[in-house]
Amino acid sequence: MLAPLRAPAWRAYLYFVLISVLAVIAVAFLFAAGMASGLLIVTLVGIPLLAVVVMSGRAWNRLYRSLARMIDVDIDVPPRFPRPRGRLHTVVAALTDAVGWRSLGFLAGQAVLMTPLGYVVILGVVVSAALVASPVVWLVLGEPFVTLGQPVDSLNIYLLFSVGGVLGLYALGWVMIGLSRAHVLLARALLGPTDRERRVLQLERNRAEVVDDSATTLQRVERDLHDGTQARLITVAMALARADEHLASADFSGARELVADALANTKDTLTELRDLVRGIRPPALDLGLGPAVQTLAARNVIPVDVSVDLPVRPSIGVETMAYFCVAELLANVSRHSGADRAAVTMHSDDSDLRITVEDNGAGGVQEGNGSGLTGLRARLAMLDGTLDIDSPAGGPTTITVVVPTGARP
Structure with a gap:
């Protein structure tokens, strides 16, 4: 009942007044732009002018997206205009710009609707405010100023x-609040990106994340090879060179000691290489995701029950992602949950691979507290x-991962 008196309502009133004023301006703008473009369309000037209008x-x-933020509504930014090279190509791209035409359509629609509605409502507010003040005005003037027949x-x-x-x-307060909400819904539908455009934007962001993730992985591999494996191989080469010198001088005991050190370093280097390769793609995945996850669960510090139903084998990339996803989630269970048992369930069909990791720990799992779930969701x-977390305080915790199998039909 008091909603029209609260602060959000006053912002809605200001929003309504602004869009009503802008509706009148839009009418003048569209009339002038349409008239100029129509008259000049037969000339070379009319086509670039129409492109500017679009x-x-x-x-x-x-402008309207910024106004919507006044009433705490965020409208997604539409795709940027892809400016091609050359003036002719730019004019053609502008004339076929879907966002520009959609925005002009919104402008025309809201101008036609909000000009009369805004006039009637604002006039009603002015009249109502005058009626509220009428007793004071009558007392101050000392003479009647309202006529009802007499x-x-x-x-x-x-x-x-x-x-x-x-x-x-x-009543008019509720009317303005309702019209503001309806206007924002129309603005969100026409000014924001379409589902297809939103999908393209998401794919572009994902592509950028894939590139960054690949660069990070290559940087890590290069650093591990440079700081670890390469350094050990240099040590082995130096030891063998010194052993060769000892053999040349008939110092067989010193040569044997150096060869033994080189052999030990070679074994350590092979171990590092195996760990490095396992970090890129575990060899266990050659047998399939099910056996690889079972091997992973067997090495976990707490008992893990694994249930596998994969009639459709995922693609190599999805298998690798799923393996490291399970590894990350089981590591979280071991480190943070306080659970004594966990379970991993995997099922696939023609479209999706579903992975569920459950534990009987303390629950209360949240993203952004060092669990790595934010990065996992991004990957x-x-x-x-998708990543879904169900972890009430006190447990249990259930985390569900659903990803397209990527399998070819």
Whole structure:
């Protein structure tokens, strides 16, 4: 009942007034732009002018999206204009810009609707406010200033007018709130990206994340090879060179000691190489995701029950991602949950691979507290995968991963 009196409602009133004023401006703009483009379309000037008008839709788009933030509504940014090289190509791209045309359509629609609605509602607010103040005005002037067939010269009637004005302002407050919400819904539908554009933007972000993730992986591999494996191989080469010198001088005991050290370093280097290769793609995946996860669960510090139902084998990339996903989740269970048992369930069909990791720990799992779930969600998004967390305080915790199998039909 008090909603029209609270702060968000006053922001909605200001929003309504602004879009009503902009509706009148939009009518003048569209009339002038349409008239100029129509008259000049037969000339070479008319086509670039029409392109400018279409591109102006993006400016109106930004304006209305910024106004929507006034009432705590965020409208997604539409795709940027892909400016090609060359003026002719730029004009053609502007004339076919879907965002520009969609924004102009919104501008025309809201101008036609909000010009009369805004006029009627704002006029009603002014009249209601005048009725609220009418008793004071009558007392100050000392003479009637309202006529209902004949001049009204009664304080009681002016008091009734005042009550009616208050009720009118209250009703008009709800009207403005409702119209503002409807306007924002229309703005979100026409000014934001379409589902297809949103999908393209998501794919572009995912592609950038894949590139960054690949660069990070290559950097890690290079650093591990340079700081670990390469350094050990240099040590082995130096030891063998010194052993060769000892053999040349008939110092067989010193040569044997150096060869033994080189052999030990060679074994350590092979171990590092195996760990490095396992970090890129575990050899256990050659047997399939099920055996690889069972091997992973067998090495876990707490008992893990594994249930595998994979009639459709995922693609290599999805298998690798799923393996490291399970590894990350089981590591979280071991480190943070306090659980004494866990379970991994995997099922695949023609479209999706579903992985569920459960534990009987303390629960309360949240992203962003060092669990690595934020990064895991981002990596899954690269493959159009999702991560769902169900972890009430006190447990149990269930984390579900769904990712397209990527299997070829």
